[in-house]
Amino acid sequence: MSDHTEQSGHAGHIVPVSTYLFVFLALMVGTALTTWIAYIDLGRWNTVVALTIAVIKMVLVVLFFMHVKYATGLTRVVILAGFFWLGIMITLSCSDELTRGWEIVPQGWNMIVPIVARLF
């Protein structure tokens, strides 16, 4: 609130056109860079670089086009919570699905199941 200029007192924060243009150019450069790098063999780093650029582009859009740089703390917490939950969904789903082949089922369980079943 303290950084409000007299102009923005009534109409919320007004981002200068130059900032919008700069962000737009950065996004275009990011797009060109992503496309260009896809044609260079970096092995598995191709994906890492592509996603890093995508995340940087997302942060630029969120902060400036979506005005989150000037948003209230409450709004920021809600947004961070959203991404945190997205992280939980992706991490836990992957940790289940991608580790299923790591170990064979211990023999002991196969023997215990019929024993337990007999109890009921």
Add this chain to the structure above:
Amino acid sequence: MSDLATHGAHPQGFAHQFEDIEQQRDAGRLGMWVFLVTEILFFGGMFTSYTIYRALHLESFVQGSHQLIVKFGATNTAVLILSSLTMALAIRAAQTGKKKGQIIFWLILTMILGAAFIGIKLRFEWYRDYTEGLIPGVHWFYNGPHAPGVKMFMCFYFFMTGLHAIHMVVGLGLLTVLVIMTARNKFSAEYYSPLEISGLYWHFVDIVWIFLFPLLYLIGGRY
């Protein structure tokens, strides 16, 4: 509307349960972001399953990705980013109390770019996918390497880009309403929340595409 006459001191569009217009704007932004968080998790479900199947069948996904044409994906990324800029400028025009013609100009430009995105998608990508037999369950005669996995990749491709395109169409509907509201003098330098929160939606759809482009078009490199 009679309220406006009796409470002339309040800006147009100001709802009386709020302390002031800035609090009302903050409430609107917060509400929209809560909705967008549900959208993040909605698309997130697709991104999660995409991640898992890509990890399990990487070669198939690379092969599938190479069926897509990078130049159209890249062009559409640029078109969407430009439309985000024009959307931001439409809101800025309202904030700075510009004439409604200027707001409508930026909104219509945003709509043209949004329509161009869908047009490129339909004409140069989905139509071509159809003629090349790359649409699983509709028109499918791909029989190159990894055919079953490529089929799965194309399913992901159509569901993800399709869901994104549906969001674009909804966005175009929102923009149409905004143009009408602007023409009817509903907005001012104090009250522009419908513009701003529709802008949030539009930028969100842009962000989804920023991730879809590298994930669908650029897997495994093009070298």
